Amino acid sequence: MSDIISVLVVDDSAYNRQTFKNILKKEEGIEVVGVASNGMDAMGKVLRLRPDLITLDFEMPEMDGMTFLRWLMSEAPTRVLMVSSHSDSATVFKALELGAMDFVVKPTSRASLELKNIERDLIEKVRGVREMNMEVLSKNLKKIEKKSRRKAKRAKIKTDISVLAIGSSTGGPSALQMILTEIPSDIPCAIVISQHMPRGFTAPLASRLDTLCSIKVKEAQSSESVLPGTAYICPGGNHMSFSRYGEDIKINLIESKEDDKYTPSVDEMMSSAANTFPVK
Template identity: 35%
Template structure:
């Protein structure tokens, strides 16, 4: 069945360019275009596309407002196009908060090394997020996790007053099973929490991290596939939403309990040293690596330093990054969980570890934080 796509952009050149690429895939068809956010809402309700591609800055109504209203009226998978600037990063994160599922750079030369690769990536991304449409439409807009803002969700629970960053830092082969009902702690002792994710990850990470307590007892390393200009803005946003400290990782800094270190875009993040006095090591991304940062690199280094005392989670994302790093962690005796298929935007990375029998639990997004707290005896 051909997937119907609505292209939204105020630039006639960009609408034509995106439409040509999408229509170049026989599995996709551009059914119409819209030139502003207001028109996008009307055509979404009328035409019920399977996927929408959306610009952020447009006349009459901007893309963020349009996404929010579409999620209220006719929940639909939306792929945002963004500029790779600091302001573009903030706007894109706002769009993801509003309910968009993923984003790509608006300059195609920033997507990939050559045109063919960029074309393939855009087509694949549209097809992948289209699969989420059926789950989005099963839920009412008011109850849909993906249609609501994680930022608003985080504010529903009482939060402690925010402290300066420095103050916060100085405080303290089985088949994966579907987890249901109550959880029980395994009794293992952990010294590091490691999370890897990609497509759909920004929203998922906000939901999980914002539910962790300020006294979280171990450090956290985060790998989210994201451009270099986005990670600093994303870390700042997470830090404002969370009780724990969240920051973009810096080379050579000590790893402290209660702090989450987000791998910078364009670099590889490793854990170095020894448990109790470990530190962050950042190295050049390298041309041979498909992902910069790469979950496999970070997880592999954690396995060498922490051995059997890592709690690791592979969350929503396209591809199989994290599978080999998780395999190394499991061989060292550490614990690997995977996000379940229904709650993923793209069930690629979690499926890769689940299919290989590497992960031991299959967790819905809205229960991952609860499961972490029980495992670490925080409740």
């Protein structure tokens, strides 16, 4: 792969196509090699242009994004960033199962501040997705498919660890599924997770993982106690830290600011966990 990231933008909205093209073409090292208005159009351009990465909308005429994604991963595996509205959370996670590496929130014609946040997210994920190995991803997706809904059954775990803290970003939802489905319900420590994800998506992610795992998985709530055998996912748009009250450790959720580079902050969660949870 060359130093230039070649991108194909696939979206039936002319506004979205132009918005993504304008954002990406400003960035050094990124080249938009083509645009397509539906899945049929995209199929020909994928085979002709061989892009490093595709931004892909769900809802399109003639061939929708999900149908195109199935074809793509079978015939010409390529890194994909799905483009989603906040109401598409269930579809997002299905797309991630099929091989999409991450998603970005669909732009609207509203305020420039929202567009700036989308711009930052898009650039970060385009660069992050480039580093992901398609061969490794394909193998991991096959593992996920084989053990989907198979809950871990292991011998009783003995450990001195009081908390397992996980930070994840691009490719994180699939990685979290692989990790959490291997953890048995009797694990004697809590699990806390900061996954870079917008508001509105962490609750469906937690709910979906909860159906697949032996442990309980939930979106964290402010002031709730942290308990063993439970995984707490920081809500999108917040940072998570912890406070200790005797033997009880509670979750603190802090609203993110517009200029925060990463939300949730993995560093903030890790630092707080290290300072709060007991050393056994």
